[in-house]
Amino acid sequence: MQLIELNSNHSSFKPVVFNNISGLNFIVAKQASPGIKDKSRTYNGVGKSLLVAIIHFCLGSSKKNSFKKHLPGWEFYLKFQVSGVEYKVSRSTDGGQVIKLDGEEIKQSEFNKKFENLLFDIPDDLKHLSFRSLLPFFIRPQRGSYVNFNDPNELGQPYQVLLYNSFLLGLNVHLVQEKYKLRTERERIKVLIKELSNDQLLKDFFAGNRDVSLATQDLADKIKKLEADLSKFNVAEDFYDIKKEADRLRVELDNAQNQIVLLQGQVHNIEESLKTTPDIKKESIERIYKEAAVVLSQVALKKLEELEKFYEHLTSNRQKRLLDQKNELVRQIEVVTEKFSREKVAFDNTLKYLDTHQALDVFVRLTNRLADLKSEKENLERYDQLLKQYQDQKIKLDQKFVEETLKTSTYLTEADGVIKDLRDFFRDLAKRFYPESAAGITVYNNDGDNQLRYNFDAKIEADASDGINSVKLFCYDLTLLLSGYGHHMNLLFHDSRLLDGIDPRQVAELFKVLRDLILPTHKQYILTINQNQLDEVKPYLTADEYRTIIEENVCHILQDDSPEHKLLGIQVDMEYDK
Structure with missing residues (x-):
């Protein structure tokens, strides 16, 4: 470009x-x-x-x-x-x-x-490398791009910084990516173990107080014994029928109780109605008219007497009807109460029988206990399997770490010519500015437990000063442009x-x-x-x-x-x- x-x-x-x-x-x-x-x-x-x-x-x-x-x-x-x-x-x-x-x-x-x-020329199987991540090495975009020679993107992420520079320097980036993956997987397993160690069931095991294999065998023995007991367990033949009858009686009692409460409520309403008298007496009407200074004729008085008799008749019928309804409700209450008493006696007798013959309850409790033991055993086996899987993975990762370290050592030996050319080009540039200062690009195998494959640096003696650091940055960028790779x-x-x-x-x-x-x-x-x-x-x-x-x-x-x-x-x- x-x-x-x-x-x-x-x-x-x-x-x-x-x-x-x-x-x-x-x-x-x-x-x-x-x-x-x-x-x-x-x-x-x-x-x-x-x-x-x-x-x-x-x-x-x-x-x-x-x-x-x-x-x-x-x-x-x-x-x-x-x-x-x-x-x-x-x-x-x-x-x-x-x-x-x-x-x-x-x-x-x-x-x-x-x-x-x-x-x-970015390989298809490499992540993080892109046009936008590599372009800043050739057009540094920001003020902060001039602080660190190897990080124009201002990422501050050691792995990505190493990956970008390794690619442009022509180093083996697959080795860089592989160590990153191994380290990431190792950290993932550590997180898994930490989560497992917080499980209440396993705390004793992780603390070293109990042995998983011994506890699992102990649970297997208990399960075997309990299964044998349950296989010999016999339940009374009529137990299921009695249990079913008890359930029916409980429902009937509840219904009867509800019906009694409903009937009693209706009786209470009738009693309240009987206390209310809507009758109008003739004397009351006469008093009202007298107070109004109105003289009633004999004909009017006669009609009032007839009206009073009519109301008395109605009142008498109303009272009779309400009393009849009340008596009927009281009778129904007595019938339901009697039924309730009979069924309660039957229900109590049923419960006594069930209490005396608790075979089914014992069977249920034993069955639940068996299920609990099996669940605990399965959990221990599952967690034990995860622990063994972690141990196997850890061994494989440790072996892979060693293999990758050896592979990197071999690679750096074989690629010494490429690295030497870069080192010499950079050093020759730096020497033009500071002839007496040691300078060069160094790449070493990083065998530490971290994400970085190479220990990489570009150095000019005393480059901590701003001016020398800027010269180093210029020399490094020119090295990438004229002697770099992949672009x-x-x-x-x-x-x-x-x-x-x-x-x-x-x-x-x-x-x-x-x-x-x-x-x-x-x-x-x-x-x-x-x-x-x-x-x-x-x-x-x-x-x-x-x-x-x-x-x-x-x-x-x-x-x-x-x-x-x-x-x-x-x-x-x-x-x-x-």
Whole structure:
């Protein structure tokens, strides 16, 4: 892969044309008026790091909410080539997981898979390796990517870090994956044993107080004896009939009890009704009319007497009817009560018989006990089997660990030539910066009980300082580009952060290394750099070197004097370096 041009659908955007598809390309951040002491005028914020973020965005990174929020409606276009074939990608900040490749929409996942196949020779049976996980080694995407030479993704996951680097260094990644699997399986078994040890039934066994095989044999003896007892057990012939009759009587008693309560309730209601008298007396009517000063005629008085007799007749009939109903209910209560008493006596006698002849209850209890013993024995056998399975697996894993360690030792011996070439290439690069410092790439067999197959490092003596660490990172990335394996990238892109803390003399040497190694190999190297960094390095280069290496390869200039001269052409404050 080599970059050709980055553009946008907004006219304010400053197109970035990478003039040298093969060769050096420098994007320079300048202060328009370097003599003016204005804190708001700075190399930061002109778009150097944003440029890297946009390139990754076009190359299938996850969608950026900051782009969608601060740059709605923006679309970025990236032209690049792979093995001489040119591609054009366009991606909208509002488009989510959709990318346009040569004018046709394609899902982000399909895009990444396509260029994974074109740019990296990843074996089918390897997990975690992908286009997006390996691309940051060639275009470090974030501020944190410049902290550790071997972890541009900022994963902090030792296994994945080792896997990525082993792949790009040409080491046997299947050995890396195999040890990871073995270790993971061993940890899984440990978790299983821990869960088993928390089982209440097994705590004594795990504590060493009891032996599983002895306890299992003891349970087998008890089961055998109990089965023999039950085979000889005889139940009285009429026991089942009596038990059935007892169940019937219990139901009848319950029904009778409910019926008695219902009838008693009805009797209570009738008694309450008898207390209520709705009769109207003639004297009451006369008193009402007299109080109203109305004189009743004799004819009216006569009719009132007839009405009073009529009401008396009705009242008499009502009382008789209620009393008859009450008497009938009382009679029914007596009948049901008598039935209840008889059945209760029969039920009590049945219970006495069952209590005297408890053969079935004993049989049931013995049967339940037998089931409990069998269940306990099955649990012990099952857990004992799991323990034996764990022991067998542990032995096999231990043997496999030893075999893999021996296999790795043999491999590293056989691959010494490959490792030596990498080590020598890196060391020769480092020696150009620090001739007196020991340097190199080391790969050792890791036989510890962990997930890591190799003890791997790239070292420059005293690389704990920021400047030397940055030089080490540069040397390592250049080693992967020029002497690494499994990729067809042909591109290395560094941000100006790389140069922070490096002595100007070493920066000057860095440019000479690029001239000597990038140009002959027809690879592409891109660097964003601040003008003050160029000013600092200029005294350590000849005029001809400065012109041919740097000035003739500046492909784009960003300035701080106004938003129009920055990358986007507008002023936007957003967090994208995450």
